[in-house]
Amino acid sequence: MNLKHLAVAGLFAAGAMVPVASMAAGDIAAGKAKAAVCAACHGQNGISQVPIYPNLAGQKEQYLVASMKAYKAGQRQGGQAPVMQGQATALSDADIANLAAYYASLPADGK
Numbered sequence: 728m729n730l731k732h733l734a735v736a737g738l739f740a741a742g743a744m745v746p747v748a749s750m751a752a753g754d755i756a757a758g759k760a761k762a763a764v765c766a767a768c769h770g771q772n773g774i775s776q777v778p779i780y781p782n783l784a785g786q787k788e789q790y791l792v793a794s795m796k797a798y799k800a801g802q803r804q805g806g807q808a809p810v811m812q813g814q815a816t817a818l819s820d821a822d823i824a825n826l827a828a829y830y831a832s833l834p835a836d837g838k
Contacts, residue, residue, distance in 0.1 A: 752788065752824070752828055753821070753826070753827055754825045754828060755825070755828045755829050756829075757825040757829075758826045758827070758829025761829075762826060762829055762830070765783070768807075768810070769782070770784075770837070772784060772837045773785070773830050773837065774836075779807060780807065782837075783830040783833075784830060785830075785831070785833055785835025785836075786830055787831060788827045788828055789827075791831060792824060795811075795818065795827065796815075798815035799812070799818065799823070
């Protein structure tokens with residue numbers, strides 16, 4: 728194997744190690760447009776004004792995706808789960824990715 732083939736093989740192997748989640752990042756602008764419904768509980772800037780609702784601004788994108796998918800599947804219980812399950816069932820996987828990208832892009836302090 729010559730150096731050129733070795734370099735190509737190395738690049739291919741390195742690309743295979745990139746997590747799939749990073750390749751499928753959501754669209755921030757689409758998430759912002761979809762977030763109007765979320766703002767009623769989680770605040771306009773992802774910072775809730777009501778203590779029983781969590782802040783979403785600055786959360787890790789993968790965490791938000793996993794959480795919304797768990798609500799959609801009925802796997803998260805307790806607290807405001809019934810409200811979130813109702814909201815999440817109406818979301819497509821693309822909607823979830825977009826919302827997660829949007830909220831992850833916001834500063835955690837809401838400023």
